[in-house]
Amino acid sequence: MQAHYRPDEIEREAQQYWEARKAFRAEERPDQPKYYCLSMFPYPSGKLHMGHVRNYTIGDVLTRFYRMKGYNVLQPMGWDAFGLPAENAAMANNVPPAKWTYDNIAYMKKQLQSLGFAIDWQREFATCKPDYYRWNQWLFLRMLEKGLAYKKAGIVNWDPVDQTVLANEQVIDGRGWRTGALVEKREIPMYYLKITAYADELLGALEQLPGWPERVKTMQANWIGKSEGVEIAFPYADDPARSLKVFTTRADTLMGATYCAVASEHPLAAKAANNNPRLAAFIEECKRSTVMEAELAALEKRGMPTGFFVVHPLSGEKLPVWVANYVLMAYGEGAVMAVPAHDQRDFEFATHYHLPIKCVIKPSQGSLKLPLTEAYIEHGISFDSDEYSGLNFQQAVDVIAAALKKKKLGRKRIQYRLRDWGISRQRYWGCPIPIVHCDSCGDVPVPDDQLPVVLPENLVPDGTGNPLTKTPAFYECQCPKCGKQAKRETDTMDTFVDSSWYYFRYACPDQKLAMVDERVRYWLQVDQYIGGIEHAILHLLYSRFWTKVMRDIGLIKIDEPFTNLLTQGMVLNEIFFRKSANGRITYYDPAEIEVELDEHGIRTGAKLKADGKPVESGGMGTMSKSKNNGVDPQALIEEYGADTARLFMMFASPPEQTLEWSDSGVEGASRFLKRLWMFARQWEPIIAEESKRRGGDFTRYEYPTGIANTVPTLAALRREIHMTLKQASFDMERKQFNTVSSAAMKMLNSLQEGVLGVDSAAQAVATADVFQRALHETMSILLRILNPITPHISHNLWRELGYSGDILTAPWPTVDESALIEEEIELVVQVNGKLRGNMRVPREAAREAIEKMALSHPSVRKYVNGQPIKKVVIVPGRLVNVVV
């Protein structure tokens, strides 16, 4: 055995060993339980970042753990290879997105391999290859046939200078990121997928996902936003045959409606603006504002009257119609009835524009405090509502809905917040939408036998829009129907399409004739899916939708793609910066910062190493280029090795929480592995000899009866190791890897203390064989619980110490319950719930005996101090609480 821990050597050696044996190749074995563990595939942005390292380490720990538990595991990897950054890089470096993407994939693959992930690389694919994306196109055509895909107008960000559509992230403070021009909203034709057709199932099926975090399910449910309400028609005052339709969940407040409001994109707004230049200007202004809902919601509530009036469907009162920037065209009817007294947004708007506020709901007990300072939005009892007064929420809704129905001016209806999924992108680096536009035949789907529509890989975007629109070789084509000259669609698909079904393709990446084949039946569902919490809604909802569509087309039989979901937290690092006199902020790499400490180790300041002058701390933030606080995994692996990187990542915090970067934490992890190495080397002769004696067996250990009395230190060591193992197994099952790591550290501490105790004892010689056995046993446990986290060093030591077989498939250790039994246990003694001492009692002591002992305990007597005892609470095996 090497004198020193050399991660580079043992990691290379272990990886070659696995490679030579094709250890991670997954095959369908119907007789064995399978475990499909999937981490979200990366976007090939250039090099791995710490978020990837964390994501894939979590997945790797799980696959290695399940392998030890006897499962047939699959851990695939691929590339989410279409997307905007490739176009940006192409513009910056004048390199085609394809080349940039493939180069990145090659580099990142090497990085993943150097981390020792147990990936079946045979199944690797990239979504930018026609072999993959042809099935996007194929399924899109099936959806078109089923009416699940359709075309309609959609709103996009338009940069008037570059004459191009911008992504939301390319719009900064309302201006194009490259041109600085004010961005406009523009309506263009787009393809949509009818995810709303599945809204009810997507919502209902959440209940059948017990393996998903509650918060993700709640977020999805809120996103789908099913609400039961009433659609109400307000007839136009000057044209009673026609009406303004609104949707409300609070029909009980209808009698309190004092105006109606429509979105600026609503047809009525446009009509009103025809002879009202001020209104036209206001609508124009709304058009210039953002398309992003988050920004829209934060805007000050503004509006203008349209000059139109509608008639209240029950009271007959004339109500004005306003255009308001807080009404969303995309939700409901794009119009609302405004009840300022009982809706906060309406209240603010009405207050600002001095519109009437009419109260019609009051608390069931007491009354409203007038004048209102905010809307009363609770459900209550109706009043001042003619015949609809004195009713509770449900009664009022029912009665009012019935009255409206009778007048044919409304009906109960279910409304979803969820909108259909717009997939058209006016960009080059994506999957072409398989449609041909023909002057005679209209929009014609590309026939299946002409798929895939291949994206040329040699174009370089220049920032002035999609280069496909300037490439006749791509867009010039014949109409599949009539054969006349036609124009190919140049829009490409949203990259969320690519990621909506890649997990099926891993089961059969080589299948040329179909999207999926019968192998998906063996591997799917995904047993464990792992990815960032930022994907909680969109990606996961689209994937669930896509799965249901594939099911309904008859490709698969499952309803849901992912049985268990783990949403990992972000990787953070401290942000350091300086603000210059003109307000410009410069961010500094934390590696360039020196932290100043006082004598207690408490931080007093930080300065830049280069000039020794102070910098400010901006707290912890996600690692990003813009904050200059990223740490390159490559440097970490090169300096400390993959095992240290993996151990630190797992130890620093539980997977679901954020993880704070710490250089000294990394050193701590490295120190532990060195300590483990030195310990193994020190005891190698004894352990290896024991291995030889027992033919490498690590499954059965027998000890003489009464060992607890003859060799108490050994019994204590075994008890500690098995107790720690019990906790580690529990934590492994619940995926709390930080405490599994600390259990390993604890075990090494116990071992070092344990051997010291035995070593120095006079009994050591007499009990040498028992000691040797216990050391062999406990070391095998330590190496096995560490194996999923730090597989290289575990692999190496396992072999060096002569344990039989391959640790990769060694069974997860089991707890020897008999090692845990103690004759005496410690009980905590409390008086009135406050800790006052402890006492040792026999394991099987009776309640009465415990109570008697507690009452005679000196500190109990001191605190009871003669007061009458009300009651004694005894929690078996834990504590006694004397209440006075």
Added chain:
RNA sequence: GCCGGGAUGGCGGAAUCGGUAGACGCACGGGACUCAAAAUCCCGCGGCCGCAAGGUCAUGCGAGUUCGACUCUCGCUCCCGGCACCA
């Protein structure tokens, strides 16, 4: 703004079912080894009072339930994720 989540020593975090708050690690202090330094090893380490024994306060803030609350309930504060064209 709306939806979801979080807050525990100097720091990351632990506490499995409401039962000893601070496991494990980092940082820091003291010591050993060394010509010296690094590495390594040993000891200490929440605050306050106390020589000590011990006492007392303490899990973001404020209330409540309970014999007992980091854990449950209600109200706040601050931070983070998502908001449909970043992936």
